Amino acid sequence: MRTPRLIVKNVFRRKLRACLTILGMAIAVAAFGLLRTVVSIWNTATQASATDRLIVRDAVSFIMPLPYAYLDKIQQVPGVKVVTFANWFGGTYRNKENFFARSAIDGATFFKVYRRYEVSKQEMADFMKEQDACIVGSALAKRYGFKLGDTITLKGDIYPGTWDFVLRGIYEPKSKSTDASQMFLHWRYLNERVKQVFPGREDQVGWFIAKIDNPANAGRIASSIDALFKNSSAETKTESEREFVKGFVTSASAIIDAMDYMSYVIVGIIMLVLANTMIMSARERTREYAVLKAIGFSAGRLTELILGESLFISIIGGALGIALTYPMVRSFQGMLPPGAFPGLSVGSRTLELASAAVIVVGIGAAVFPIQRVLSTRIADGVRFSG
Secondary structure, three states, X not given: OXXXXXXXXXXXXXXXXXXXXXXXXXXXXXHHHHHHHHHHHHHHHHHOOOOOEEEEEEOOOOOOOEEOOHHHHHHOOOOEEEEEEEEEOOOEEOEOOOOOEEEEEOHHHHHHHOOOEEOOHHHHHHHHHOOXXXXXXXXXXXXXXXXXXXXXXXXXXXXXXXXXXXXXXXEEEOOOOOOOOEEEEEHHHHHHHHHHHOOOOOOEEOEEEEXXXXXXXXXXXXXXXXXXXXXXXXXXXXXXXXXHHHHHOHHHHHHHHHHHHHHHHHHHHHHHHHHHHHHHHHHHOHHHHHHHHHOOOOHHHHHHHHHHHHHHHHHHHHHHHHHHHHHHHHHHHHHOOOOXXXXXXXXXXXXXXXXXXXHHHXXXXXXXXXXXXXXXXXXXXXXXXX
16 A cells, blocks of 8 residues: 555544544644734834834824924924824714724825825825815725715814815725725814814824935934924924834734734644644554564654654645635734724735644654654564553
8 A cells, every 4th residue: 555545544544533633733723824914914014114204293192292383393404305294183983983094184295205195196186175175095985985075074082073074085005004994184174173163272283204315314313303392392202103103002012922922832732732643643553553563664664654644634734724814814804993904914924934834743743653653662562452
């Protein structure tokens, strides 16, 4: 009997145990794939942050506003090419479950600094013509069926009241890591209404974004900006966009680190599950292996049989697990709020790690059974009755 055929027959001698082991492998590999996918997309999003953009925020807290008057002073700092700003609007669309990011921006400069949002020239011109115009991402438009010319009504919380915006543009993300579920509106429209309804809160922005000429000078430029407002009533903290993103989600980073660690713990669990199956199988067939040794089966041939069984189970379970990873990732993304982990998909790196883990587990789980079979004397094996 040829070796592959013998390996398959040996694996399915105990059909229930073999199927349960394969199923356990599949679930574990799928969990590994999901965790690695989240970790990978997180790292990719952080690394994708531009090196030529600096974020200027309040030194005390990100939620504290900055005076609009800082704009001209930041623009005059040597090395700064363009300065724009944004302000979190908040609000509710229909109900609190329909969450998506809503920011008030300076339309004239914002899309020059952020090239990752692609808007047609005509739609941008229409947006700039009307104060109550807005632009939304293609994913958001698809989710709610928004069309150009629609009126989007928000109920304000940071800025109480009913706010109506006319949809004049739909942007397309330039890459998979770009969030396509945001809404942008005119800051000047927000500011004019705040002057009338909430006097004392006008002429304030959430944060400034400075595009610089040379990323190598980021540290010097950041220090120069902060020095301008030192000892003022609203001191600033300027940092690279990458550092800003990392700092903004510090608590989430701890979760991601834990997920990274757990993904490798799962590999160990997989190995223990498969090793247990292989040890039980080798123990049950101790007498059989002794007979095979007696009739001339070499150590290499016995190693081939045991290792083949382990790799067969591992590869079948791993392949099934990788196949399950895709629907698991889609299901996980469906449970997240819009904009969380944009571009979440199973990447080639995740597949490589999962495949490598499957092979390592298959080999590792066979080590002890092989050692046991080869070290057992023929006479002891034949007499074995466990």
